[in-house]
Amino acid sequence: MTDGLHQPSLRRLWPLWTVLVVVVLLLGCGLPTLLLFGVVREADGRPTIDRIEASATDDPATAVARRLGDRMAAQLQRQSAALLGGDRAGFLTVADPAAHADLRRRFGALRALQVTVWRAEPSGLPTPVLGKPGEWRLPVRFQYCFAVRDCRPSPVLIGTRWRENGDQPRLLALEESKSAETGTRPWEISELVVATGRRTIVATTPALRGKLPGLLAQAEAAAKVADGYVAAGSPPDRYRIFYAGRAEWRSWYGGGRPQWTGGYAVTVGGGHHEVVLNADGLASGAADDLLRHELTHAASLPERGYPGKSTWWLVEGLAEYAGADGQPVDRYEGMAEVRRLVRGGWDGRLDGVTPADNAPAERVGASYGVGYLAVRHLVDRYGPQRVLTFFKGVVHERRTLDVAAEQAFGEQWSTLHDECVAYVRAAAG
Known part of the structure; x- marks a missing residue:
């Protein structure tokens, strides 16, 4: 080193930073009605529908939006059932062909993560897109579980865009969540390959597929340690770990971490923390203590983060x-x-x-x-x-x-x- 200082080890060059945020659930406060429509899988594989309706005296514009929102909710119901059933064609059929590439990638990533619960709950009423007659935007609160069926779902609010099409409006796009609290989740924007163990799920990009077997073994060993640091409640049902390449590190969960960050745990609601490791410059031998550290955050921390x-x-x-x-x-x-x-x-x-x-x-x-x-x-x-x-x-x-x-x-x-x-x-x- 030209400055004469001790060269920190790789572990110290990439210390561990934890992002602890609380997902804000926007439920359309102040709107005259709210329709919640979702699908979950029961133990026998049959979908069931969650539906909550509230009605009020509507003006003509609100009545139009309500009827359109009902039709969009029905489309989301079909799409959710198709995702849980592994039916990619059915997942795509509600959407305009221009959206298919993005939806195919999302479908593949969610299926790879072994999605077991997927609820799509419209948040409020659709609103027209200015300057685009016949197009509408609807915020949707998606809730999801991976690998286990009885987890508390993690929520994410995502904007959706639609085009009027009679009784079956067409989905034009799912926007990235880009939450100020949490940021965009990996399965929204990246193709993923996944390895699943008894206690962990490890996901990365196809370019880093070769790292998965070793990472899964390290994650499973780290989970045994982290399970001993549960401060309240039960251990996580699965530890969710995402191994980020250089581009993904800058985009997953909003990116923008301090330069010294080697990994972090972000709370995503439902009692879950999702862990991200920085693959760039992290040798495989350095991942063991990094995983023990981050999974301990996931095991020990409350959903709302720590005091300060x-x-x-x-x-x-x-x-x-x-x-x-x-x-x-x-x-x-x-x-x-x-x-x-x-x-x-x-x-x-x-x-x-x-x-x-x-x-x-x-x-x-x-x-x-x-x-x-x-x-x-x-x-x-x-x-x-x-x-x-x-x-x-x-x-x-x-x-x-x-x-x-x-x-x-x-x-x-x-x-x-x-x-x-x-x-x-x-x-x-």
Whole structure:
């Protein structure tokens, strides 16, 4: 290195960043009526229809929109049943031929992901597209499950465009969700190949197909570790993992991650977190602790995310502890970075250790290392279950650190904080 600094390992060059967002479910508030129409598969494979109708006295324009919305809902019902039944021709038949290429790709990706629940629920009434007579736009709330039938579905709001066509309006396009909270999901925009194990689903692009067997084996091993870090409720029914090439990293879930990001977990609703790994520059041997880290986020975090930057050290420290998987402290990859931070005048505050988005890789590695060491000290002293109780109190129940520490450890947090910091300093030498 020309600057004379220690060269961080690949693991530290690509630390782990978790995106925790809550999907906002828009349900057409304030509209005079709402029609919800969806399809799920029962255990015997038969589709059933979810339908909720509310009516009111309509003006002529609203009455027209309502009738058209009913017909669109019926088309969505047919399309949903076709998707769940593996009928690609039926999935396409409701759409204009110009939309078929996109729909074929979506159908293939969703089937590869083993979609088991697919509900299409129109959100409000259709509205005309300005300047295009006969065309309409309808927001639709899709809900989905992968691989298991009894999961809580994950929702996504997607705009749809239609053309009037008598009793059977034609679907012109499914827009990308582009949610400000979550971003576009991989199956909306990419062709996917998928491997499924007992606890995980791993998906990537055809160009990276050769990575799937190894990734699945690593993911299944990581899932066994992550299952031990459930702070509340049950382990995820399946851990959902997407392995992104360079282009996909910039587009899946909105892209735009800090340069130091090697992976992240994003909450998509229904109690699910979907994990993304950055394939660019990530050696296969570096994926094990990355997967343990990110799947631990999926197992330990609440659907609505964590309280804020002041608890970042705890959230990331627990995931780093799981990622280290019992290795000795002196073998932790970020120790050199922690040492430089401590010797460089660190103020000794855990709540201020969160790295900035534009922080250099060395500073990021040090931040993760401080979180790891603090959590390591708590586990060594009190055991993993009491630490998970503390984590649940802070992250899930939004209790103050003082209250959570008293309940979990019977100690004042100010005392424990100072002990954690002393441990960090001692470990850094």
